[in-house]
Amino acid sequence: MKDKHFETMAIHAGGGRKPDNSLNDPIFLTSAFTFDSLDKAAAAFAFETEDYVYTRGNNPTLRVLEERMAALEGGGGAVAFASGMAAISSVLLSLLKPGDEIITHRMLYGSSQDFIKNTLPQYGISSRLLNLTDLLSLESGITKRTKVIYFETPANPSLEIIDTRAVCSIAAARGIKVVVDNTFATPYFQRPLDLGAHVVVHSATKYISGHGDVIAGIAVAKDVDYVQQLKFGYLCEFGGVMSPFTAWLLLRGIKTLALRMREHQANAMAVACYLKEHPRVGKVYYPGLPDFPGHALAAAQMSGFGAIISFEIKGSLEQSKALVNSLKLFTRAVSLGDCESLVQHPFAMTHRGYTPEEVEEAGLSPGLIRLSVGLEHKEDLIADLDQALGRM
Numbered sequence: 001m002k003d004k005h006f007e008t009m010a011i012h013a014g015g016g017r018k019p020d021n022s023l024n025d026p027i028f029l030t031s032a033f034t035f036d037s038l039d040k041a042a043a044a045f046a047f048e049t050e051d052y053v054y055t056r057g058n059n060p061t062l063r064v065l066e067e068r069m070a071a072l073e074g075g076g077g078a079v080a081f082a083s084g085m086a087a088i089s090s091v092l093l094s095l096l097k098p099g100d101e102i103i104t105h106r107m108l109y110g111s112s113q114d115f116i117k118n119t120l121p122q123y124g125i126s127s128r129l130l131n132l133t134d135l136l137s138l139e140s141g142i143t144k145r146t147k148v149i150y151f152e153t154p155a156n157p158s159l160e161i162i163d164t165r166a167v168c169s170i171a172a173a174r175g176i177k178v179v180v181d182n183t184f185a186t187p188y189f190q191r192p193l194d195l196g197a198h199v200v201v202h203s204a205t206k207y208i209s210g211h212g213d214v215i216a217g218i219a220v221a222k223d224v225d226y227v228q229q230l231k232f233g234y235l236c237e238f239g240g241v242m243s244p245f246t247a248w249l250l251l252r253g254i255k256t257l258a259l260r261m262r263e264h265q266a267n268a269m270a271v272a273c274y275l276k277e278h279p280r281v282g283k284v285y286y287p288g289l290p291d292f293p294g295h296a297l298a299a300a301q302m303s304g305f306g307a308i309i310s311f312e313i314k315g316s317l318e319q320s321k322a323l324v325n326s327l328k329l330f331t332r333a334v335s336l337g338d339c340e341s342l343v344q345h346p347f348a349m350t351h352r353g354y355t356p357e358e359v360e361e362a363g364l365s366p367g368l369i370r371l372s373v374g375l376e377h378k379e380d381l382i383a384d385l386d387q388a389l390g391r392m
């Protein structure tokens with residue numbers, strides 16, 4: 001299946017023959033699996049067979065999802081988790097031990113930043129937040145203790161683009177593992193494993209689901225031994241396992257991932273171009289805009305620019321709040337990647353943990369507005385922004 005196009009793999013990759021000639025993969029809502037004999041059970045426990053034992057370890061619906069995601073990301077295997085944060089925290093704890101250090105990009109999804117900055121130190125793991133768009137700053141920031149480099153590209157919510165191939169080659173020369181959060185781009189627009197990353201993590205809650213009805217996470221790696229270790233040494237022990245029903249909904253969502261991403265992006269480009277021209281709008285952060293600082297790099301390492309836009313207005317924080325409040329079609333909500341267009345204020349909501357100094361150092365405004373451009377008609381989305389900006 002790996003030689004097939006993305007759209008084909010999104011529908012067919014993973015799994016084997018389905019029971020009772022079912023077209024779709026069934027949902028195996030069972031905690032445990034039965035054995036004809038104790039010998040068969042012992043063989044399964046010893047990993048001598050692929051028989052299922054218990055859904056916290058594996059389940060046929062989860063396995064199809066893991067195989068499909070591995071195919072789409074170009075990995076050797078994948079592990080499904082109960083949430084993006086379960087995937088991120090398990091992956092990081094699997095690669096770090098007391099005394100180690102992790103380097104991350106200065107702008108990350110708020111809970112990831114919180115976990116790295118405030119939780120990992122409780123286990124003797126220190127962190128350093130750097131500007132990873134500056135490779136010299138990365139190189140000079142690496143120490144003997146650095147074991148992992150972690151970033152999102154595009155970053156949430158600054159949309160900065162990190163040169164994944166360059167970071168991976170710096171890391172590989174020093175035996176450091178690179179973990180990339182691919183939530184914004186999805187494997188349809190970018191495959192970090194092909195650029196040298198060790199692990200890709202996802203909040204599958206977002207575009208992978210596409211319908212805003214689950215909380216889910218996935219980690220994918222080329223190294224199958226690492227995937228086994230992550231599954232049976234961390235997922236199984238920490239217990240942040242995905243429900244088979246969630247996996248089934250994700251499999252349904254993934255079938256249309258390519259179509260959705262193309263349409264999301266076309267809408268986002270139209271919205272970004274509209275915002276760019278509006279006299280009341282200040283900076284527009286969207287990698288698809290030719291004058292965006294990361295545009296050339298995004299064009300080189302991605303096959304599309306995604307559909308998250310951040311922007312600032314020429315006005316006060318209060319005016320930016322009023323603008324968000326006066327939107328009618330864009331829904332005020334966290335999350336992203338749904339059919340519905342969503343709007344939020346990251347530094348008042350998902351990224352509250354950032355200090356005003358950190359926000360300023362990243363060159364962002366506390367009134368930054370983040371849009372997740374959905375699948376409604378672009379003219380309706382632009383009309384909504386137009387009426388809200390017109391009230392300013």
Ligand SMILES: Cc1ncc(COP(=O)(O)O)c(C=O)c1O
Nearest residue numbers: 083084085109156183203205216
């Ligand atoms: C880029 C990114 N990574 C990770 C997460 C965490 O994922 P989850 O909410 O599924 O735990 C989010 C959530 O918004 C996110 O935006």
